[in-house]
Amino acid sequence: MKFDLLSTDAGSKARAGTITTDHGKIETPIFMPVGTVASVKGVHQRELKEEINPDIILGNTYHLYLRPQTEILKKAGGLHKFMNWDRNILTDSGGYQVYSLSARRKIKEEGVKFKSHIDGSYHTFTPENVMEIQRAIGADIIMAFDECTPYPCDYKYAKRSMHMTHRWLDRCVNHLEKVDPFYGFDQTLFPIVQGSTYKDLRKQSAEYIASVGAEGNAIGGLSVGEPAEEMYAMTEVVTEILPEDKPRYLMGVGTPINILENIALGVDMFDCVMPTRNARNGMLFTAHGTINIKNKKWEDDFSPIDEMGITFVDTEYSKAYVRHLFSVNELLGKQIATIHNLGFYMWLVREARKHILAGDFTTWKNMMVKQMDKRL
Template sequence: MKFDLLQNDPKSQARAGVIHTDHGKIETPIFMPVGTVGTVKGVHQRELEQEINPDIILGNTYHLYLRPGTDILEKAGGLHKFMNWDRPILTDSGGYQVYSLSSNRKIKEEGVKFKSHIDGSYHTFTPERAMDIQRSIGGDIIMAFDECTPYPCDYNYARRSMHMTHRWLKRCITRFDETPDLYGHKQTLFPIVQGSTYIDLRKQSAEAIAATEQFGNAIGGLSVGEPAEEMYAMTEVVTAILPKEKPRYLMGVGTPINLLENVALGVDMFDCVMPTRNGRNGMIFTAHGTMNMKNKKWEEDFSPLDPANYAWVDTAYTKAYVRHLFTVNEMLGRQICTIHNLSFYLWLMREARKHILAGDFSTWKDKMVKQLDNRL
């Protein structure tokens, strides 16, 4: 793998680059649709590839480990072949999903014992096990096993957790280096910066992660309930330390405004369930603000869903029709809004890239943030 940094914005830390993988190139900044259990929910692979057209998608290790399991994935030839997707895939380590099961898990130095949300069975993830599972899944980019701390978080707990994450990282690297790629394509490992919302811890963690000299680096433990201003402050602290010549991935973020503000701080990669989850609940994002398609105001609005036409659904269906689909609880409404939202997120990142390359990103970003903050 290789990362080419092509352009820096003159008035911010925003950058445009290209990550080269065995499954193709990833033009950054990029948003990665979340394919939790081997599918981006509600979207056919054909629509995903031809309409939404992401350079890379994300798979969830915790969910894929439980179902269909590593035996099935290995027999299929890895997740790429199993789901018929020939572009890059990034897999998380399961750390965030285990964090979300806080009432059903126990953390020790060895790893995390947790109870399945499906059948209540007990399982253990260690750093070594997380590497083995991700080898079986076959993602192009895989994540180190970490603990994602909650917000708010006591300083001493955040410090202890951060140091344990660093110790786990050493074990991840050792296991990763001693195991082979299974499916003929190169995998690479990203470590994760932690430290909650404490500046000194974030600095320590960023320095420790950078010192491991992996191909890229991730920022975790944000977008867990903290105010946006704290998210931006922590991101700025970390990106000032992480190597500029390597890609930076901010995990689990976020709204369109969050994406643009963090691009301006030097982040290259994002993922979030928001465009799909909100789409299934009738909320769509546009360049001029958000729209709740369940509102009665759209009942007799026969104009296109979004005349900006980010995806074919935007001009194929009217606002009144999409509202009707939600009123009668028809799954097509959820599919339409999901396709629109993912297409919009990808458009937003590609527009950001264009303006970085043109040298006027900061001016464009400030204008877009004001527009995005509207409720339509």
């Protein structure tokens, strides 16, 4: 993997760059649509490519390990071929699922024993077998196995967990060297900074992660319930330390405003289920604020969903029609909303990139934050 830093905004730490892998270029800053189980919910790959047009999407090791299972993916020739996606893929290692399955798992130094949410069967993830699973999945960028701590989190627990995450990283790095890629292209490992919302722990973790010398680095354990101000404070601590010549990935973030504020702090990559999950609940993000399409006020509004939108759904369907689809629980309504929201997120990061390259990102960002912080 190669990262070229093209420009940094004069009024902030916002960066525009290009990541190049064996599956093509990724222009940063970038948002990665979440395709947890080899599918971005409700969206055909053709629509994903032609309308939303991301350079990279995200899959999840935990879910793909359980279904369809790695043997099926191996037989298919890897996740790219299985889901007919010829662009970049990043896989989360399962650390977040370990966090979210708190009632179903037990964490030890060796790894994590957990119960499947599907059938209750027991499984164990270790740094070593998670590397093997991600080799079998075949993503371009793979994540180190870590523990994502909850919020709020006791300082002693956060410190113990952070050090264990560092030890697990060392095991990931060592084992990855013993297991070659399966499908003829390179895979790049990103380690993950932890430390909850404690500035000294975040600083210590960022320094350790930076010392590993990986080709890219991630920031985990945020967007788990902490106030946005704490998220920004921790991100700023970490981006001050992580090397400038490597891409920085903030995991699981976030709202459109969160994304712009973290771009301003020097983050390059984002993923979040919010655009797809909120779409299925009738929430549409736009440059001028958020629409709850279920509200009665849209019942006879025959204007397009979003005249400035980049996807076909934005101008082909009216607000009244989409509200009707939601009111009768028609699946098409959720699909339309999903395509719109993903298109908007993609427009947002690409517009941010244009303004970074043009040198006026901060002014544009401040205007956008004010506009988007409205309920329409």
